[in-house]
Amino acid sequence: MTIRQRIVLLIVLMCLASTAIGGYAVLQTRSSASEVKSVTEGVVPSALASADVVSLVKDVQLATMALVYAPDANLLAQAQEDLKARQTALREALARQARDAATHAQKGLVTQADESLANYFDAIRETAEMKAAGRDEIAQAFLYANVARYRDEMEKIVDTLRVEKNREKDDAIATLNGTLDSAAGTIGLVSAAAVILLSLVGWLLHRQIARPLTRMQATMSDIATSQDFTRRIEIGRMDEIGHSIVAFNQMIERIQESASLLRQKTTDIQAILQNMQQGILTVVEGGVVHPEYSAYLEQIFETDDIAGRNFMDLVFADAGLGADATSQVDAAIGACLGEDGINFVFNEHLLPTEVEKRLADGQVKVLDLSWSAITDDRDTIVRLMLCVRDVTQLRELAAEADEQRRSLEIIGEILAVGEEKFHRFMDSAHGFVHENEHIIRQSTEADDAAIAALFRNMHTIKGNARTYKLLHLTDVVHEAEQRLELLRSLEREANPWNPDALLKDVARVRDTLARYSEINEDKLGRRRMPVGTSRQPDMAAAQQPEAGLGHVRASLRLLEGARTDNLDELVSMRAAVHRILRVLDATSLNEVLTPVVEALPSLAAELGKAAPEVIIQDNGYRLRAEVTGMLENAFMHLLRNAIDHGIETVQARMAAGKPVAGRIRIEAGVDGQALQITVADDGRGLALGKIRATAVERGWIPAHATVSDEAIAAMIFEPGFSTADTVTAISGRGVGMDAVREFLSRSGGDISLRFTDNHVGAPFRQFQTVVSLPETFAVDSVAALAETSAHARKDTV
Numbered sequence: 160m161t162i163r164q165r166i167v168l169l170i171v172l173m174c175l176a177s178t179a180i181g182g183y184a185v186l187q188t189r190s191s192a193s194e195v196k197s198v199t200e201g202v203v204p205s206a207l208a209s210a211d212v213v214s215l216v217k218d219v220q221l222a223t224m225a226l227v228y229a230p231d232a233n234l235l236a237q238a239q240e241d242l243k244a245r246q247t248a249l250r251e252a253l254a255r256q257a258r259d260a261a262t263h264a265q266k267g268l269v270t271q272a273d274e275s276l277a278n279y280f281d282a283i284r285e286t287a288e289m290k291a292a293g294r295d296e297i298a299q300a301f302l303y304a305n306v307a308r309y310r311d312e313m314e315k316i317v318d319t320l321r322v323e324k325n326r327e328k329d330d331a332i333a334t335l336n337g338t339l340d341s342a343a344g345t346i347g348l349v350s351a352a353a354v355i356l357l358s359l360v361g362w363l364l365h366r367q368i369a370r371p372l373t374r375m376q377a378t379m380s381d382i383a384t385s386q387d388f389t390r391r392i393e394i395g396r397m398d399e400i401g402h403s404i405v406a407f408n409q410m411i412e413r414i415q416e417s418a419s420l421l422r423q424k425t426t427d428i429q430a431i432l433q434n435m436q437q438g439i440l441t442v443v444e445g446g447v448v449h450p451e452y453s454a455y456l457e458q459i460f461e462t463d464d465i466a467g468r469n470f471m472d473l474v475f476a477d478a479g480l481g482a483d484a485t486s487q488v489d490a491a492i493g494a495c496l497g498e499d500g501i502n503f504v505f506n507e508h509l510l511p512t513e514v515e516k517r518l519a520d521g522q523v524k525v526l527d528l529s530w531s532a533i534t535d536d537r538d539t540i541v542r543l544m545l546c547v548r549d550v551t552q553l554r555e556l557a558a559e560a561d562e563q564r565r566s567l568e569i570i571g572e573i574l575a576v577g578e579e580k581f582h583r584f585m586d587s588a589h590g591f592v593h594e595n596e597h598i599i600r601q602s603t604e605a606d607d608a609a610i611a612a613l614f615r616n617m618h619t620i621k622g623n624a625r626t627y628k629l630l631h632l633t634d635v636v637h638e639a640e641q642r643l644e645l646l647r648s649l650e651r652e653a654n655p656w657n658p659d660a661l662l663k664d665v666a667r668v669r670d671t672l673a674r675y676s677e678i679n680e681d682k683l684g685r686r687r688m689p690v691g692t693s694r695q696p697d698m699a700a701a702q703q704p705e706a707g708l709g710h711v712r713a714s715l716r717l718l719e720g721a722r723t724d725n726l727d728e729l730v731s732m733r734a735a736v737h738r739i740l741r742v743l744d745a746t747s748l749n750e751v752l753t754p755v756v757e758a759l760p761s762l763a764a765e766l767g768k769a770a771p772e773v774i775i776q777d778n779g780y781r782l783r784a785e786v787t788g789m790l791e792n793a794f795m796h797l798l799r800n801a802i803d804h805g806i807e808t809v810q811a812r813m814a815a816g817k818p819v820a821g822r823i824r825i826e827a828g829v830d831g832q833a834l835q836i837t838v839a840d841d842g843r844g845l846a847l848g849k850i851r852a853t854a855v856e857r858g859w860i861p862a863h864a865t866v867s868d869e870a871i872a873a874m875i876f877e878p879g880f881s882t883a884d885t886v887t888a889i890s891g892r893g894v895g896m897d898a899v900r901e902f903l904s905r906s907g908g909d910i911s912l913r914f915t916d917n918h919v920g921a922p923f924r925q926f927q928t929v930v931s932l933p934e935t936f937a938v939d940s941v942a943a944l945a946e947t948s949a950h951a952r953k954d955t956v
Contacts, residue, residue, distance in 0.1 A: 169360045176353030184346055212256060212272075212317045215249040220310050223283050227290055227302050239287065246280060256320065261327060268320040275316055279309035371400045379407065388415035438547035441533065442470045444496050446489070449542065459526070459549050461518050474528075474545070478514040495532065495540050503532035503540060513550075525551045569631055569678050576627045578685050580754050584623055585676060587788050591616035592669050596662065605646060605656035611878045613661070614643040615898040620668065622795050626758035635671045639664035745781030745938040748827050748836070755795050762802050769809055771802065771821040771840070780827045780834065781938045786906050790836075790930075793899045793910075797838050797928060798823065800896070805842030817841065827937075834937035836930040837913075845912070847871050848922035853880070868919060872912045872926070876900050899930075908932040 222245045226238035253272055260266040282305040289298035378392045388411050392404045438456035441449040450466040457463045465473060471489050480488070491506040510530045517523050529546040573581060595613050602609045621636040642664055646656070680686045752775060760770035782790065806812075806821030813819065823840045851871050854860050859874065874880060878897045900910050909931045916925045 166364070169357070169364060172360060173353075173357060176350075176357065180346055180349050180353065183349060184342070188342075212249070212252045213314065213321060215245065215252050216310065216314055216317055218245045219249055219279075219283070220306075223286065223302065223306060226287055227295070227298050229290070235290065242283070242287070246283075249276070256324075262323070265320065265323050265327075268316055268323065272313065272316045272320065275309060275313045279306070279313050282306045282309050368400065371395055375400070375404060375407070382411065386418075388412075388418060438549075439544065440465070440470075440547070441542040441544045442492060442496070443542055446470050446492060446496075448473060456547060459524070459547055460516075461520070474516075474526075474547075475514065477517040479517070480511065480514065484511070492543060495543060498540055500532055500534045500538040500540055503530075503543075523551075524549055525554045565631060566678060566682075569629075569675060570682060572627075572629050572631070573675065573679050573683060573685075576629075576754075580627065581679060581685075583788055583791070584627055584629075584754075585672060585679075587623065587792060588620045588672055589669075591620050592665055592672065595665050599658050599661050599665065602656075602658070607878075610643065610646050611897070612901070614640065614646075615901060617643060617668070619792050619795070619898060619902075622799065623792065626755055626795055628758070628761070629675070632668075632671050632675060636668055639668050745783055745940070746787050747781050748777040748825070749775045751782055751787045751790055752794055752798075752825065755791060755798050759798060759802060762799060763806075766803060767808055768802065768806060769812075769820040771806055771823050773798075773823045773825065775825045777827045779940050780829065781940050782834075783936045783938065786908075786932060786936045789902050789906055793902045793930065794838075796896070796899050797930075801838065801840045801842070804846070805840045805844075807843055811843075815843075829934055829937055829939070832934045834932040834934055836932075838928040838930070839915070839926070844916075844923035844925045845872055845875075845914075846923055850874055868914065868924060869912075872914075875912075876910070903930065903932070906932060906936070 219242070222238065222242040226235065226242055229235040229238045253269065253276060256272075257266070257269045260269050282301070286298050286301045286306055289295075289301060375392055378390070382388065382390050391408045391411065394401045394404050438453055438459045440452040440456055443449050446469060448465055448468050448470050452465055456465060460473065470492070471485065475485050475488060478485075487509045488511065491509040494506050495503050507530060510528070512528050512530075514526050514528065515523055516526050527548040527550045529548075531544040531546075532540045533542040533544055535541050576584070595616050598609050598613055617636060617640045621633055621640060624630075624632045624636060642660065752773075756773045756775075759773065763770045801823055802821075806823075807815070807817075809819050812821070821841055823838065825836065825838050827834065827836045829835070847868055851860070851866070854871065854874050855862050859877070860866055875896045880897070896910070903910055911929050911931070913927045913929050914924050915927055918924050
């Protein structure tokens with residue numbers, strides 16, 4: 160017989176015994192069901208209800224007392240309602256006792272209780288009426304006289320009824336218990352016989368099943384504890400247990416094979432950890448490093464004290480993160496270990512990916528950190544894995560590559576600028592840098608004039624660099640300009656005068672200029688020729704008018720043919736040569752402004768406007784070299800302002816019926832012993848309304864004051880004035896016209912505005928900007944060449 164058959168036999172016997180016991184129990188239950196029902200549903204609840212009647216009598220008495228002693232009308236009304244409810248409950252309880260009365264004694268007691276209840280309620284009613292009539296003392300006396308007497312009588316009757324009910328209950332329960340005891344005894348005998356039979360069968364099963372299973376379990380536990388997978392369990396009989404033992408032995412054999420394979424893989428992993436050129440470690444609970452880590456990690460950190468060491472000390476000590484960042488990393492690691500895997504996603508951004516680690520020998524290594532979470536089957540983080548790479552050399556190579564890339568970019572920027580233009584720009588920029596250094600060293604505290612001059616010079620360097628598209632220099636100057644912007648703004652208290660910081664900013668600009676000069680000279684070979692050194696003529700010289708060259712040749716012929724004994728002739732020849740040399744030494748206005756004009760298309764594109772048409776009419780007047788650099792700086796501001804503030808957007812111009820591209824006209828002439836250069840554009844005009852609003856806002860003029868258009872227009876020359884709504888890289892910092900006036904004043908010049916329409920008081924008016932310089936800076940090439948030609952013809956005749 161197999162184990163399955165034995166168990167089936169035991170189950171069948173158990174079912175037969177249970178059926179026999181259950182059948183007898185059903186017969187006994189049916190025979191006594193009516194008795195149990197009568198006791199549980201009739202006698203016992205009735206007896207319990209009789210005890211409740213006593214409690215209800217007391218409740219009625221308490222409600223009556225509350226009514227009699229009620230201090231006010233509200234409480235009296237509440238007491239009356241409560242008394243009615245309790246009287247109703249007492250009547251219903253006596254009615255139920257009348258229905259459940261089983262003996263004549265009980266029925267008589269219920270009848271007596273009804274009669275006493277009527278007297279009791281009448282007495283209470285009379286007492287309540289006295290209380291309602293305001294006769295409190297009589298009501299209280301009546302309460303303790305008539306009401307108390309009827310209450311005592313009622314309680315005695317109810318208590319006697321309760322005793323009768325309890326006696327009936329006890330008798331019924333005793334009878335029922337006797338019947339149940341008889342049935343229980345019979346069932347007990349049958350059950351004992353069944354238990355003896357089943358115990359015998361169970362003992363047989365224990366001997367044939369439990370013992371072999373126990374031996375098998377003990378052997379399995381020994382194998383699991385000792386990890387000796389070479390042991391096997393002996394097989395007794397080839398029943399179900401025997402087959403299970405065979406399967407277990409086969410499983411142990413496979414485990415032995417898997418363990419061997421696992422040992423091999425572990426050996427391979429150890430070999431990898433010992434030989435791989437990357438540091439790998441894991442952080443376990445408590446923030447310590449797990450003993451298993453890659454050997455290369457010791458070479459990275461230059462120590463073998465790694466296993467079991469505090470992770471934060473190993474990796475982030477002397478890493479330059481700062482106390483706050485280090486505490487964030489420590490908190491992030493603590494928030495991940497032992498928690499759900501999603502916590503790593505939430506805190507991964509707090510874990511740094513690169514640090515600069517200073518080792519014990521003072522060496523600094525750049526370490527690349529890569530984090531991963533190791534989770535169990537429940538997605539709980541049990542470890543954090545960190546891959547560490549020493550990328551110091553890579554970063555150095557990247558820095559060198561970046562430096563080379565930047566040098567190539569600078570070379571491209573320099574090559575895009577003509578050699579002479581570049582040298583002029585460098586001379587101008589160096590001059591502004593030296594001037595700023597001088598101002599900073601001479602100023603012991605913040606001064607509005609000094610700050611304005613510093614910012615104006617720096618802003619001019621940035622504008623010129625932007626014009627020539629020297630982008631790297633533009634960025635450096637912009638950063639230096641920011642500190643000066645804070646000093647000019649209302650944040651001066653939060654940004655005090657700091658000469659050392661300002662000199663560092665200037666030094667950065669100077670070093671950047673030096674780098675541009677070094678690349679220009681050393682890598683491009685465009686060294687600046689010393690003064691007086693001859694060089695090949697540039698394109699501008701090559702493009703001199705052929706007529707001018709003819710005049711020069713004629714003058715040379717006059718010099719060669721002049722008689723040295725004729726003083727008048729020599730003086731005349733010297734004057735002619737002097738006129739020619741002055742013309743040759745001067746530069747045309749078009750040539751001076753070409754760098755600024757060439758930068759206007761890109762500026763217009765940044766502002767979303769069409770590139771303007773620039774018309775330059777110099778009327779034959781050329782400019783002395785002393786003012787060409789200054790005029791280039793000045794017109795850089797003037798033309799940028801014309802694009803930014805004067806000429807409208809494409810949509811606005813089309814709506815006004817104007818050509819898409821704006822037009823800027825520049826004209827030179829001499830008036831009253833002064834060289835005048837006028838600038839005008841066909842934009843919307845000078846925004847007098849906005850200028851006035853800005854002046855009122857700054858408190859320069861009263862809100863309702865009458866000020867002429869000319870006075871309002873002159874306010875644009877005030878330092879720091881700007882009508883731009885926002886500060887951009889192009890405008891909005893309040894530097895422009897005051898800088899132009901400052902540049903011109905250094906050369907004895909000036910600047911003013913001249914209205915060209917009659918719309919007095921209009922919000923916008925057309926105007927010209929008039930730049931004035933001493934006449935000595937102008938050379939009338941037409942007159943000089945004509946006079947030289949006339950003199951040459953006279954001498955020829």
